[in-house]
Amino acid sequence: MAETAIMYDSSKCTACKGCQVACKQWNQLPSPLSSELFEYTESFQAPRDLGSNTWLIINFSEEDKEIGIDWNFMRNSCFHCTDAACEMACPVGAISHKDNGAVVIDQDKCIGCRYCVASCPFDVPRWDEAKNKTFKCWQCFDRTSAGRAPACVSTCPTDALQFGDRAEMLGLARERVSELKAAGFDKAEIYGEDELGGLHTIVVAHRGLEAHGLIRDPKIGLTDFWQFLKPLGAIGAGATVLGLGFSYFMARDYDRGEYSYDEATDTVSVKEVE
Ligand code: SF4
Ligand code: SF4
Ligand code: SF4
Numbered sequence: 001m002a003e004t005a006i007m008y009d010s011s012k013c014t015a016c017k018g019c020q021v022a023c024k025q026w027n028q029l030p031s032p033l034s035s036e037l038f039e040y041t042e043s044f045q046a047p048r049d050l051g052s053n054t055w056l057i058i059n060f061s062e063e064d065k066e067i068g069i070d071w072n073f074m075r076n077s078c079f080h081c082t083d084a085a086c087e088m089a090c091p092v093g094a095i096s097h098k099d100n101g102a103v104v105i106d107q108d109k110c111i112g113c114r115y116c117v118a119s120c121p122f123d124v125p126r127w128d129e130a131k132n133k134t135f136k137c138w139q140c141f142d143r144t145s146a147g148r149a150p151a152c153v154s155t156c157p158t159d160a161l162q163f164g165d166r167a168e169m170l171g172l173a174r175e176r177v178s179e180l181k182a183a184g185f186d187k188a189e190i191y192g193e194d195e196l197g198g199l200h201t202i203v204v205a206h207r208g209l210e211a212h213g214l215i216r217d218p219k220i221g222l223t224d225f226w227q228f229l230k231p232l233g234a235i236g237a238g239a240t241v242l243g244l245g246f247s248y249f250m251a252r253d254y255d256r257g258e259y260s261y262d263e264a265t266d267t268v269s270v271k272e273v274e
Contacts, residue, residue: 019152061073083220
């Protein structure tokens with residue numbers, strides 16, 4: 001299977017949220033009504049954050065201008081990193097890469113430890129307390145492995161989302177950045193070409209990474225700590241074996257003796273073994 005990617009072009013996104021709905025519908029994710037969703041927060045973003053049942057949202061970074069507002073939208077979902085911190089952090093191998101680059105959680109193996117939650121530089125995986133499992137976008141692998149585009153891409157009415165061969169998506173993104181620069185968007189940039197070994201969601205950020213809330217040069221966090229712990233664990237196990245061997249060596253000539261109890265005098269006596 002060829003390496004594939006989603007491409008998101010912020011300059012074409014109208015924040016219609018069709019992709020959010022398609023994700024919920026295809027993946028059968030419930031969307032409970034909550035009064036919090038309707039609280040005015042000085043932003044039109046809804047819902048406010050990802051969740052165990054919400055694997056994609058369009059983030060709004062509204063910028064007040066002298067006249068009007070700059071609407072800086074950004075797709076917030078898994079980036080399907082080549083160097084995936086979540087995968088490295090998982091102690092039971094529940095997270096893996098598919099051949100096309102999609103990073104997928106195997107729910108049967110997930111033990112709900114939340115190492116992946118702590119390690120993802122983009123704060124993507126979300127833990128479900130009731131199920132004690134962690135969830136995130138799986139790039140609709142059921143669809144892509146059958147030759148279809150992910151549900152979010154299929155529904156996008158403006159072609160802000162596209163899906164295909166990763167090299168082709170990068171080519172389209174480069175072309176688009178050139179067009180945007182020529183049209184006066186000097187800060188237009190590509191995101192995902194090299195970050196974390198290359199992402200499988202490529203972004204065209206027409207007002208620059210910062211305006212769209214993207215982390216420049218993202219780093220792997222807790223995973224480093226976990227990777228550091230793995231050799232320590234091996235050293236600890238080796239030290240335990242050595243310690244047991246040493247104890248055995250020191251005690252090899254030791255005889256415990258025979259204990260006897262005299263009920264009449266309520267005393268215990270030890271007889272040395274010859
Ligand atoms: S469906 Fe397309 S235009 Fe609508 S919010 Fe999603 S990416 Fe933007
Ligand atoms: S964005 Fe986070 S959850 Fe997605 S592959 Fe990268 S590290 Fe894993
Ligand atoms: S690829 Fe599939 S699971 Fe991921 S955000 Fe799009 S619709 Fe949701």
